[in-house]
Amino acid sequence: MIEQDTSPGLYIHVPFCSAICPYCDFAVVKSSGRQQRSFAELIAREAEWVARSGRWPAAAAAFGTLYFGGGTPSLLDVSELRRIVEAVGEVLEVDPDVWIQLEANPEDVSDESLAGWRALGVRSLSLGVQSFDAAELAFLGRRHSPEQAVRSVELVLSAGFESVSLDLIYALPGQTAAAWRRNMEQAVGLAPSHLSCYELTVHERTLFGKRRRRGELVEAGQKRRGELLDLTHRFLRQAGWPGYEVSNFASAPAHRSRHNRKYWNHTPYLGLGPSAHSFDGVDRRWWNVPRLGGYRRRLAVGQSPVEDAERLSRADLRLETVMLALRTLDGIDCAAFEHRFGVDPSSTRAARRFLDQGLLVLDERRLAPTLAGWAVADTLALELDLEMEE
Ligand code: SF4
Structure with a gap:
């Protein structure tokens, strides 16, 4: 059992992606330079609103983690990410030693971007590899090649982050156990410090959902999913990567996700950006409007971006x-x-x-x-x- 860090977590939802993957049901939009350039100001405005409105308790402890998720946060310029870090730090209590984690896609990784993220204080990087197989990547609608995935992992690993995580997806239609095992072997062979392995889920309102309705896509059945989950945990445990959560594996306990564990332990967290959810650590949860346009319009007229809230019994x-x-x-x-x-x-x-x-x-x-x-x-x-x- 690892001692739990009880400091609140801060999540920033960056909704931009260079293209929308056919299985994705997150609140995302196709990136546009103009919208991206003004996004940091929107977050700054929301952070100010949160501080002014008292929605986040002023007496709360300082944020110990700052997680850039999305979407594709690595699409933002480092100057835009910096503006966000500085803006939230001006109006909210952020620990000087905050653990900053950033989600990145392989195609955004370069010596230059890595140097920028390191200079910004990013300590942990999550790379959206998803697969090392060209056909699987094409099926998932990803924009990088297996070679690019490997190269980006190598670059990230040599950049000096304290933790490097790879995201992989399994249980693709027709994917054999051997094919999934090859992906895991390749991931482990690259020696990152953390792996997240997610089952492919087909959501109704996605392109995959449409294909399923037309009978063009058949998901792996429950039994098959169970077998692949079993294989995942057995294989990774044997390789020295025991799962600490159903989808998450760390090469050592110190590399378990600091931010996500707050969600699992009912630790307070504040989410900024469209669709972001927040929890006060007691019984109150609230969430922002999902679409970037609505989020922008509300903030432009000084309104709350919160769509709704609930008190948990x-x-x-x-x-x-x-x-x-x-x-x-x-x-x-x-x-x-x-x-x-x-x-x-x-x-x-x-x-x-x-x-x-x-x-x-x-x-x-x-x-x-x-x-x-x-x-x-x-x-x-x-x-x-x-x-x-x-
Ligand atoms: S890159 Fe990630 S967030 Fe963006 S569309 Fe694809 S799956 Fe969704």
Whole structure:
């Protein structure tokens, strides 16, 4: 168990992409130089609004992480990224030693961009490799080649970041276990410090969703997905990369994601930019309007960019806690859970059943999923929570 950093996290959603991938359901727009150039000012304006409106508690601890996600943050010029870092630092409390992480696409990596990101204080880089196979990259609509992916990883690794993560996608239609294994072998062989391996999910309102409706695309079935998830964890564990979350693997505990772990632990986080979500660490969550145009219009007339908010009930928080914890290697800390919610999840009939079935293990009052349990983690969470309600 790694000690959790409890400082709040700051997320900046950069919505620009050079083209929209056919599986993507994030809030993104095709990049345009004009819109990009004014984006930093929009974030600066929102940060000011957050500080003025008191939406983020003034007494909150300083932000310990600053995550540029998207979209493709690496499309912004370093000067624009710098303007954002400086603008948020002027009006919000940011730790001087903040952990800055940036998502980048291989085609944006060059000696020049790397030097700029390092000078800005970026400490961790996530590279959207997705695959090392030319046909798979073409299917996913990505703009880089396998050679470019390898070259960009090598460049990033030699640039001196404290952590380098590669994103990969698996469970593509027709993808064999051997093909997926080759991708993992290549990733591990390049020796980054972190890997995120995501199952391809087909969302209704994407081009892939349309192709599925027309019968042109058939997703991998549930059984196949389970097999590939199992292969992923077994292969990477053997290679010295034990999964610490269902989709995340680190070469050493120190390389586990600092920012994403805040989402999994109900640590407060503030999101700026279109579609960004925020959580106050207690029970209040809010999110911004998803489209860049609406976001821009609201800020231009001094209005709040927040689309809606919700107050989570105790039952909502309990279910979320179980769901998030069962996606992690650490699982549920039953003593802390009982202190917070008045019930010990390990004492439920469902927990005993799942322990008997080898889907969960109980170790030092931690209820954690096994590899088989990870494949059905959401179902386990729902059943456990249902019994705690009784
Ligand atoms: S690069 Fe990433 S964020 Fe942009 S469209 Fe593709 S998947 Fe979506």
